Amino acid sequence: MxxxxxxxxxxxxxxxxxxxxxxxxxxxxxxxxxxYSHGTSGEQSNYYSRSRGLRVLLVDDDEINRMVxxxxxxxLGCEVTAVSTGFECLSAFSHAENSFRVVVLDLHMPEIYxxxxxxxxxxxxxxxxxxxxALTASTEDNVQKRCVQIGMNAVLQKPVLLQAMAAELQRILxxxxxx
Amino acid sequence: xxxNPMRRQLQVMRKSLFDQGYLDExxxxxxxxxxxxxxxxxxxxxxxYFRDSARLILNIEQALERKPFDFNKLDGYMHQFKxxxxxxxxxxxxxxxxxxxxxxKSGNGEGCMRTFQQLKKEYATLRxxxxxxxxxxxxxxxxETACRPK
Numbered sequence: 001m002x003x004x005x006x007x008x009x010x011x012x013x014x015x016x017x018x019x020x021x022x023x024x025x026x027x028x029x030x031x032x033x034x035x036y037s038h039g040t041s042g043e044q045s046n047y048y049s050r051s052r053g054l055r056v057l058l059v060d061d062d063e064i065n066r067m068v069x070x071x072x073x074x075x076l077g078c079e080v081t082a083v084s085t086g087f088e089c090l091s092a093f094s095h096a097e098n099s100f101r102v103v104v105l106d107l108h109m110p111e112i113y114x115x116x117x118x119x120x121x122x123x124x125x126x127x128x129x130x131x132x133x134a135l136t137a138s139t140e141d142n143v144q145k146r147c148v149q150i151g152m153n154a155v156l157q158k159p160v161l162l163q164a165m166a167a168e169l170q171r172i173l174x175x176x177x178x179x
Numbered sequence: 180x181x182x183n184p185m186r187r188q189l190q191v192m193r194k195s196l197f198d199q200g201y202l203d204e205x206x207x208x209x210x211x212x213x214x215x216x217x218x219x220x221x222x223x224x225x226x227x228y229f230r231d232s233a234r235l236i237l238n239i240e241q242a243l244e245r246k247p248f249d250f251n252k253l254d255g256y257m258h259q260f261k262x263x264x265x266x267x268x269x270x271x272x273x274x275x276x277x278x279x280x281x282x283x284k285s286g287n288g289e290g291c292m293r294t295f296q297q298l299k300k301e302y303a304t305l306r307x308x309x310x311x312x313x314x315x316x317x318x319x320x321x322x323e324t325a326c327r328p329k
Binding site: 064071 | 263
């Protein structure tokens, strides 16, 4: 059970930094929990270990957005693989050794539309993993609805704020069923 | 209060960029992401943006030379351009992009051309200002902390 700590800060940047530190901690303890529950040893893990982060696959065709979102996720303690097309995303999944826990997926990509990618991921891995976070510039309700229908776990509006990403990651990891 | 005169100058420049509406919250996001592992992250992203978006601007320019206008294509380019402009917090450029897209949707060629001229101006101004800003930033050394504009 993770303690919820609240820092009172003098400005919102301190708060953002505190939030990200807290989330990093939570993500790392989450990883330790799941590792222990499956009896995976091998690596020496402790709370300060940075050798394993939450494995995230980032799919975005825009180079700038990819760079920014990747950095954001790394700040939150994730180990990020970034690809630029839906095809690369799906082929990343066909490699068994790539066990991504979370996919962050831009919905508006040229050759395969993001929804299509998500649908295929869900077909390919019909269990609860990976968790899928959709990124969209659209504010339309039907986008949200469609995301839920397809089985995505969260939708974030672009441009993405660090705090929003942190909050969504925390929310979906917290609610996620164990493997 | 910054003692270092270069840093003070930098803060003044930074404040002005926000006060005059050239930059928005998203730029602060980039600053928050900058750290010891990537000490020049903001400049790197911005440099990449100007490099990438130059190509898009050229595409739009060429598309505007072909009549009749392919509004779908134009909108597509601008959607992309708006996306990356948004990511670096280019507030004015983003506003012109939004306007351009509205003209595309309503099939208003005149509006597109007018807005595009304005967009290019804003884009050029932003580029100059940010180049100057980063030049001072490099001389000033790392800022203590990014702070939200009041």
